[in-house]
Amino acid sequence: MNTKPKGTYDILPEEVGKWQKLEDLIRKVCKLYNYQEIRTPIFESFDVFHRDQNDSSDMVTKETYDFLDRSDRKITLRPEGTAGVIRAYIENKLYVSNPVSKLYYLGPMFRYERPQKGRYRQFHQFGIEAIGSKSPLIDVETIALAKSILSGLGITDIKVKINSLGDSESRENYKKVLVNYFSNYQDCMCEDCKTRLQKNPLRILDCKIDRGQDFFIKAPKIKDYLNEESKNRFNEVLKALDGLNINYEVDDNLVRGLDYYSHTVFEIEANITELGNQNVLCAGGRYDSLVKDLGGPDTPGIGLAFGIERLLIATDLIGKKLNKLENNHVYLITLGPKAQLEGFKILNTLRLGGLRCEMDYLNGSLKSQFKKADNLNSLFTCILGDEELENFKINIKDNTTDVQETIGLYDVYKYVLNKLMANNKCAKCKESGDKNETND
Ligand code: AMP
Numbered sequence: 001m002n003t004k005p006k007g008t009y010d011i012l013p014e015e016v017g018k019w020q021k022l023e024d025l026i027r028k029v030c031k032l033y034n035y036q037e038i039r040t041p042i043f044e045s046f047d048v049f050h051r052d053q054n055d056s057s058d059m060v061t062k063e064t065y066d067f068l069d070r071s072d073r074k075i076t077l078r079p080e081g082t083a084g085v086i087r088a089y090i091e092n093k094l095y096v097s098n099p100v101s102k103l104y105y106l107g108p109m110f111r112y113e114r115p116q117k118g119r120y121r122q123f124h125q126f127g128i129e130a131i132g133s134k135s136p137l138i139d140v141e142t143i144a145l146a147k148s149i150l151s152g153l154g155i156t157d158i159k160v161k162i163n164s165l166g167d168s169e170s171r172e173n174y175k176k177v178l179v180n181y182f183s184n185y186q187d188c189m190c191e192d193c194k195t196r197l198q199k200n201p202l203r204i205l206d207c208k209i210d211r212g213q214d215f216f217i218k219a220p221k222i223k224d225y226l227n228e229e230s231k232n233r234f235n236e237v238l239k240a241l242d243g244l245n246i247n248y249e250v251d252d253n254l255v256r257g258l259d260y261y262s263h264t265v266f267e268i269e270a271n272i273t274e275l276g277n278q279n280v281l282c283a284g285g286r287y288d289s290l291v292k293d294l295g296g297p298d299t300p301g302i303g304l305a306f307g308i309e310r311l312l313i314a315t316d317l318i319g320k321k322l323n324k325l326e327n328n329h330v331y332l333i334t335l336g337p338k339a340q341l342e343g344f345k346i347l348n349t350l351r352l353g354g355l356r357c358e359m360d361y362l363n364g365s366l367k368s369q370f371k372k373a374d375n376l377n378s379l380f381t382c383i384l385g386d387e388e389l390e391n392f393k394i395n396i397k398d399n400t401t402d403v404q405e406t407i408g409l410y411d412v413y414k415y416v417l418n419k420l421m422a423n424n425k426c427a428k429c430k431e432s433g434d435k436n437e438t439n440d
Helices: 013-032 082-091 135-152 169-181 191-199 200-204 226-241 273-280 307-317 337-352 366-375 386-390 411-423 427-433
Strands: 043-044 066-068 072-078 101-110 124-129 159-163 262-270 282-288 301-307 329-334 355-360 378-384 393-398 401-406
Touching: 013 101, 013 135, 013 200, 043 082, 082 101, 082 124, 082 301, 124 135, 124 169, 124 307, 135 159, 135 226, 135 262, 135 282, 135 301, 159 226, 169 200, 191 200, 200 378, 262 301, 273 307, 282 307, 301 307, 329 337, 329 366, 337 355, 337 378, 337 386, 337 411, 366 378, 378 386, 378 411, 386 393, 393 411, 401 411
Parallel strands: 329 355, 329 378
Antiparallel strands: 043 072, 066 072, 101 124, 124 301, 159 262, 262 282, 282 301, 378 393, 393 401
């Protein structure tokens, strides 16, 4: 028997409901903020993710799935969403039609990591990219959008951590200061940080190993090396956060793992003890040189990403049930082959009319069919036997009231719809006239 590859998992039917609910929420919130979906390939040319020889992030150096295709092209399975979206933005010249492109993506990512709880080799991310504007307001809008998604899930006990890495001039000055400083402490540093000192000293501040040490805590802070322009910009971001009543904490050590960030970087942590060190639900930052680095026009951008698995774990932990079984509208019990065929036709008509319906395909007993109707949380159960069929009648039971009636064989649709409307179970249909949006 073949088994799934290491670090992957199946999303089974009983789980998929919560994925769909979360995806629906994401799409709804993105619409409110005027973000449009973009779907890019799951694999890209190797160079899209390995642009910079100096890029020292683990994801780029150790974790990508790289392979040669049958024509010896170097290919990489996408480990994150941003680079592919920017590649598509440039290649399709999205900047021509839209000075500011607000895009979102949702889908699987691949990283060759050591699998553990909440860490997989194929996992899913949702992310947004706002490309084309330098405005501090758009930085804050991305954070507001992330907060809306979290509150839609009932996750409100959160901490927004934010920092500014400044513009390239500020960062270059700061890097020099850091190299000078950390060079004195090489003996105390972990092996990774020694390499980071050469390749990207900023990333030392990300280190989980050296974090608690005295030399680390006393390291120079970027806020003291931001030039006036960068400082002013950061203040405007903070002012706009205040304007939206978004609480935040400025975290001097927040630099984020990737090398392309500038100015605003942020993370949103959930205060859920059981998440342990996996409590960062969302992370993002500004990348004002990435579009240019990837061969596009000099265009600023900002983005964020959520790990979907982690969001679902957090949602479970706060006790929110996303996978509540949706009601089936009608379950049809048939007795005998003639009734089965006629019932099958009726069911199809009900479905075309937007009702969720099911019947038995195993020729089960009356008892087992009733049980199935119950398992599906059916609002109505129809019973059709040969005698009813001969009289063009059908029995229908309203499972919320237990009232059973005999009605005309072809009146089921009208009957169910009237009942749903009368019980106000179908308020959404009334408002929108959309038959598919029935009570959930
Ligand atoms: P990153 O792209 O590394 O900033 O990660 C953004 C989010 O994606 C993290 O906060 C995690 O929730 C999620 N994530 C990253 N790597 C994995 C993984 N291997 N398995 C599951 N989720 C992941």
